[in-house]
Amino acid sequence: xxxxxxxxxxIIGGGPAGLAAAVEAHARGLRSILIVERENQLGGIxxxxxxxxxxxxxFKEELTGPAFxxxxxxxxxxxxxxxxxxxxxxxxxxxxxVMIVSKEGFVRYxxxxxxxxxxxxxxxxxxxSIPGSRPAGVLxxxxxxxxxxxxxxLVGEKVFILGSGDIGLIMARRMTLEGAKVVGVAEIQxxxxxxxxxxxxxxxxxxxxxxxxxxxxRIYGKERIQAIELSQVDENLKPIEGTEQYIEVDALLLSxxxxxxxxxxxxxxxxxxxxxxxxxVSNDLQTSIPGYFACGNVxxxxxxxDYVVAEARRCVDGVMHYLSNQISEERHxxxxxxxxxxxVVPQSIKPQTLGAKQRFYFRVKxxxxxxxxxxxxDGMLIKESLKSHVVPAEMEYIEVDINDAVRQAQHITLALHxxxx
Amino acid sequence: MNELQEVICIICPKGCHIEVDRRQEPWEFSxxxxxxxxxxxxxxxxxxxxxxxxxxxxxxxxVPRLPVVTSSDVPKERMMDVMKALAKTQVDAPIKVGDxxxxxxxxxxxxxxxxxxxxxISH
Numbered sequence: 064x065x066x067x068x069x070x071x072x073x074i075i076g077g078g079p080a081g082l083a084a085a086v087e088a089h090a091r092g093l094r095s096i097l098i099v100e101r102e103n104q105l106g107g108i109x110x111x112x113x114x115x116x117x118x119x120x121x122f123k124e125e126l127t128g129p130a131f132x133x134x135x136x137x138x139x140x141x142x143x144x145x146x147x148x149x150x151x152x153x154x155x156x157x158x159x160x161v162m163i164v165s166k167e168g169f170v171r172y173x174x175x176x177x178x179x180x181x182x183x184x185x186x187x188x189x190x191x192s193i194p195g196s197r198p199a200g201v202l203x204x205x206x207x208x209x210x211x212x213x214x215x216x217l218v219g220e221k222v223f224i225l226g227s228g229d230i231g232l233i234m235a236r237r238m239t240l241e242g243a244k245v246v247g248v249a250e251i252q253x254x255x256x257x258x259x260x261x262x263x264x265x266x267x268x269x270x271x272x273x274x275x276x277x278x279x280x281r282i283y284g285k286e287r288i289q290a291i292e293l294s295q296v297d298e299n300l301k302p303i304e305g306t307e308q309y310i311e312v313d314a315l316l317l318s319x320x321x322x323x324x325x326x327x328x329x330x331x332x333x334x335x336x337x338x339x340x341x342x343x344v345s346n347d348l349q350t351s352i353p354g355y356f357a358c359g360n361v362x363x364x365x366x367x368x369d370y371v372v373a374e375a376r377r378c379v380d381g382v383m384h385y386l387s388n389q390i391s392e393e394r395h396x397x398x399x400x401x402x403x404x405x406x407v408v409p410q411s412i413k414p415q416t417l418g419a420k421q422r423f424y425f426r427v428k429x430x431x432x433x434x435x436x437x438x439x440x441d442g443m444l445i446k447e448s449l450k451s452h453v454v455p456a457e458m459e460y461i462e463v464d465i466n467d468a469v470r471q472a473q474h475i476t477l478a479l480h481x482x483x484x
Numbered sequence: 485m486n487e488l489q490e491v492i493c494i495i496c497p498k499g500c501h502i503e504v505d506r507r508q509e510p511w512e513f514s515x516x517x518x519x520x521x522x523x524x525x526x527x528x529x530x531x532x533x534x535x536x537x538x539x540x541x542x543x544x545x546x547v548p549r550l551p552v553v554t555s556s557d558v559p560k561e562r563m564m565d566v567m568k569a570l571a572k573t574q575v576d577a578p579i580k581v582g583d584x585x586x587x588x589x590x591x592x593x594x595x596x597x598x599x600x601x602x603x604x605i606s607h
Contacts, residue, residue: 104546106600113537113551113599127537129551129600133581137601212539215549240538240567259499263492264534268560452498 071095072382073161073174075152075327078107080359081180082135083372087379089142093386097172098139098146099163105139105146106132107182109368111209114233116260120369131368155331159354176354176382179333179342180375181324183360185230191319193225195282198289204230204318208237217241219314223291224248225279229257229366229456231318236265245269246310249277249293251300254430256456258366278302279315288315321364331355338406339363345395346412346421347381348374356381363408363424366458384416396472403428403479404436405455414470421469424460425477427453435480436461440472447480490515491525504529533557537599540570540585545577545602552585555595565590577604 071093074081077100088096104110109117112128119125122134139146150165160173185203200219208230210216220243224231227250235245248266253276255262266273274293280302281292295306323341325333334343334351341362342350349356358378359371393413400407405426412421423438430453437447438461446463453459461477463469487507493500493516502525505512513522527533536558539549558566569590579585579598586596 110600113539113553115535115537115553125535127551127553127599130553130581133600212551213547213549215539215541240536240563259492260494262499263494267492268534 067173068170069095069173070097071174071386072097072176072178073159073172074098074178074180075161076100076107076180076182076359076361077102077105077146077148078180078182078359079109079132079135079368080182080361080371080375081107081178082132082139083375084178084180084358084379085144085146086135086138086142087376088382089144091379091383093383096144097174098144099150099152099161100146100148101151103149105136105148108205111205111212112233113212114237117368120367121372128368135372152327155327155355157331157352174354175386176356178375178378178382179328179350179355179357179361180359181327181361183321183323183364185317186320186322188317191317193279193282195292196284198282198284198287200284200288200312200314201282202314202316204228204234204316207314207316208234211237211241217243218316219243219312221246221312222314222316223279223293223310223312224316224318226250226318226320227255227257227262227273228318228320229261231316232257232261232265234316234318235271236269239269239271243314245271246312247272247274247293249274249279251276251278251296258456280307282315283309288312291315321360323361323364325361328355328357328361336406336410338400339408341408343410344408345416346409347384347416348378348409349381349385354385356385363406363458366456370458381416396469396475398423398475398477400425401476401478403431403434403481404477407477412469412475417465417470419465420462421465422460422462423475423477424458426455426458427479428455430454431479431481433482435482437478437480438463439476439478440468441474442476443468445469449482453479489529491528493521493524495520495524532560534560534563536563536566538567538570540596541574542579542602543574543576544604545579546605547602550575550579550585550602551599552596553599554589555597558592558594562590562592566592566596570596577602 077098109128109132115125115127117126117131154162185205207218222245279291280294283290290311293308294302336343342357358375365371395411407425435447489504491502500516502516503514536554542550581601583598584595
């Protein structure tokens with residue numbers, strides 16, 4: 064009979080969040096750690112993000128995605144942290160046991176705490192329902208990136224990109240360098256969704272047109288995509304009749320947003336936030352089911368990997384506290400996002416686990432300049448911070464000193480306040 | 485040559501549109517909100533350069549492509565030449581992150597470095 068497989072902490076996902084959590088858990092004295100990864104190598108999505116610009120906060124230098132991942136992979140090897148590759152988690156149980164299919168068969172693993180670090184995935188074509196046929200050659204920008212950067216296949220020679228997210232912009236440059244013709248990038252909103260640096264270095268550098276207030280309204284082709292119909296949209300994002308352009312392509316890449324991977328979390332009954340699509344967590348990054356923690360893009364989509372690994376370390380703080388105390392009945396103070404803000408993480412705080420300061424991460428709903436982010440405890444203003452420039456594409460935070468007013472509050476609220484000119 | 489030109493600064497997320505007036509020496513800059521802007525705009529208009537990241541073929545590793553990066557910026561107009569030169573490059577695993585794959589490519593004074601470690605695997 065097989066021995067019962069039991070760990071202090073099981074980490075689901077071997078990308079940057081999972082690897083950083085494992086390294087931190089080891090640094091904090093835990094020795095019984097297991098990383099579960101479904102691919103045949105550690106590193107996660109960073110392995111296909113071969114462009115540079117990663118690591119400025121963490122390492123004070125610009126690394127490529129693989130080089131950033133390599134630093135954590137090497138640490139995991141060096142510390143002898145256990146990991147399981149080509150292993151799929153099929154189910155999470157409320158008792159923190161995890162069902163895993165791997166070369167060892169279908170096995171139940173037990174953990175004192177589970178860290179969810181499964182990352183996110185791109186929204187597929189179905190998410191926006193583009194009319195037309197369903198030929199080959201329509202894929203997410205990330206899928207095209209994996210084919211090109213890891214497997215060595217260029218998915219098209221005449222390419223159109225829908226959505227101006229950073230992955231799409233980076234693929235516009237990448238495919239151009241590899242000899243493809245990128246005929247355009249369409250963005251349904253009036254402003255680009257990616258960062259300025261990518262607009263300049265990925266589009267302007269290669270004279271790739273950006274069609275703002277435009278979307279793809281039809282896909283043509285039977286076996287293989289042959290063309291798209293591009294239309295201008297009005298202020299309600301509805302296509303304007305008579306503006307249709309027919310553009311011949313052999314590939315359409317979609318870069319239309321990311322969604323945290325939470326089907327496993329949902330299966331065990333972890334409460335998810337409608338705004339982030341990730342678990343609802345308290346300040347220790349614990350989910351609604353005791354002993355389950357979350358960090359990285361499975362919690363909320365980050366724009367910088369450095370923030371992901373920093374969050375993974377904070378998540379281990381929560382795990383350590385949980386493992387040493389085992390208190391489950393703690394008072395929660397609800398934290399909510401109000402006017403102008405899309406969401407705030409964490410969604411609650413527990414007075415017993417608070418340090419001297421607490422950060423609240425948020426995204427704004429629309430681009431703006433000269434705004435105040437205000438934070439209230441039971442309606443009383445406790446902190447405000449002036450931001451000269453905010454965009455939805457960038458996650459921001461506000462840090463609050465923890466005093467009695469915060470500890471005794473029933474509700475903490477965050478809101479954006481527009482300065483009158 | 486245009487004497488009035490606009491450069492979008494990429495030093496910070498603000499993305500200032502900087503107007504450069506080249507009708508007199510020294511050039512005049514406007515629209516920038518900090519002093520790093522004109523320095524960027526000057527370089528961008530005189531000697532634009534970029535870091536280049538791509539992949540090359542690798543044999544005997546878990547994946548067929550090895551990601552690489554230039555050791556420093558290359559002139560923007562030479563990027564395609566570097567891509568062409570690298571299209572023919574192939575290495576054998578094992579390779580360690582930071583290994584020099586091509587030194588002084590096209591005499592640009594720039595090396596091509598591996599950005600990940602790939603062990604040798606037996607099939």
